[in-house]
Amino acid sequence: MIYTKKSPALVIIGIVMMLWGWLNASGTIDGLQSTLQKSAFSDHTKVNEKFQAELRVATEIAQSEGKPAPEMKKPESKFDHAKALQTKFGYLFGGAFVLIGLFILSWKPSAGNLDYYISTVPGMALILLIAFVVRWGLDPMFGNWGKAVKAAGILSWDFAKIFNLNYVVMGILAGIVIVNVFKIPGWAANGVRTARLFLKTGVILLGTLYSAAELAQLGLLSVVMIGVFVLGSVWLTLLMGRRMKCPNSMTGVLSAGLGVCGVSATVAASPVVQAKSGEIAYTIGTILLWGVGCMFIFPTVGHILGMGPVQFGAWAGTGILNSAQVAGAALAFDPHGIETLKVAEIFNITRVLFLPIIVLWLAAWFVKHEESAVKVNLGEVLVAKFPLFVLGFIAMFALSSTGAFAPAGHYAGKYFSSAEVKESNLLKPKEIRALEAELPKMETPAETTALQGLIANRKIMTREDSQALKSAAKIKGLDELAKGAIANAQKAAKHDSKVIKNFRDWLAWLFSFGLIGLGMQITVASIKQAGGKPLIIGSVVGTLKAVGSLVVVLMFVKEFV
């Protein structure tokens, strides 16, 4: 069988991307970009004004000394950086797609691996194009509209923020709209299927961003929460299914889907409980209906309740029926950081580790209740259902713990370094005087030593001093200027880790890509299958799981990581 479909689509996508890169590089669309990226453009204007002023002064000084005008390099603003990134991505991916597209048009494919791999490129290009449009166009556009509507007094709230209309949610929505309105074109079908590979790669790479303490705390929390809610919802579904006289196969497949990780659990458990095609369709419909609904509702509720990343990640990781929407909800809640995603994915991994156990439980349950049931082999189930990508996640965690990617202290994205404090960020004499006046108010010797060190060096020298000054800043009656000085010194000593920042950027792209692709696999026809007794059971179990886990999280989970 030949998989590669001859179509000019890949070449066209490549040309569009390259054109976008050129428009950015040439400055032709600076007007549009300044509207889309208002805050970056405002930074750009400030940087420009400052540079012009510095250049003017330097030129005047040079002229007064009879020297030629100095050559100064303009610093890169956030706006310049954003445009440079779009140019780079446009040329890089666009160029590659044009070349591969031309190769496809001129090539006579024969059955084999090359044909299969090449056939995935057009679909991946389509998803990437959608990701560009959503991330660089729709996300800032809706952000601006939300603010404008609020500023105009039409609404008293920012609708884009409340409904989490960011690149993640809109990417998934774009995927759902494309598959249901236009259908996925034949040339893109194979590439769209690679979305799950990118999501798994994202989870594996995420392994680099945990500290051992973080992983231990989150792991324990997730095992307890998932243990209670997964086992509880499987048990409740089995009970309700029996009471409502559903066939055993229907009850079995529904309990896996509602209890563990949604559609993936349905796929894993269906053969074991000998589910009929209609029963599988009912289960998938119910799960997708709940999953997609929760992906929109959870982040809004999370913001209203003022939840932090750990609380929200734990809630979404436990309460959302379908695992694909867990990542979506976490990124929708916190699109520009990945703290929530880190928590939610630990819960997702714990869920999938529970999957082989639940499949075995259901197999035993089915054998007990159904005469025609075939006994399954314990070892075979455990090996076949074990999620291999979790090993990749563990390997990346182990590697990062050895400092293979960045120094150990960098994993949180920011690190402490006194040596790297810029001259311009050293405390000013006025701040030093304010701090000297507050020395007698220090409550512990550590605080006194730390403050003395800060006064002497105009910057924080050690991590221990930083900790001591954190508590010193909370002393009641401390002068506001002194408090501000401590805060400035703390800020100056914390630096962004470039390696970790790049990792985070790549992760955001991987998840964005994966979720758009998964959105393309959610059909309205599948959701429409939801109905009857499975929907009733799904609604009861789904609601109990969502509300129950919310209550537990609010009562017992603190922002401790």
Place this chain on the structure above:
Amino acid sequence: MLTAKTILLAYHGTEGAKRAEALAYEIISREGGRIVHLLIVPEDVWVGMQGDDWLNNASTRDTYGSYVEGVLEKDAAEQVAVVEAHCKQHGLAYTPILRLGDPADCVIAAAREEKVDLVVIGPPRSKKESGLRSRMELDTLGRGLPVPYVVACGE
């Protein structure tokens, strides 16, 4: 009285399909005719059978794919056995056809290929009845069929 020598019967075991089958036997020529039994696996339902699963290994997905194919094959074999036996009882020739796609498009294509005189289908399923929700687009059917079609309405 309406009569036909070759009837295309869309049958997949539902209550409506059973009424369509009974009606087909009433209509078909007494001098011997042929029932073309069309079984459709709606493509939108089939495509959605793997949903947005992303956590499973390739081996689990393969097992699942083979399992669902096996289930559909078994269902189809059961339906074929039922209608084939009924046709035998009525002394009619029998041709089974299995298609994957949009229900209305499948009926139109099969009617053309098999050169049938009449198409008989069941009514849209009541919402209370369980089963797949894929609907036959009667409008598409009416515009595309080269022959008349009859819907076996009633209780």
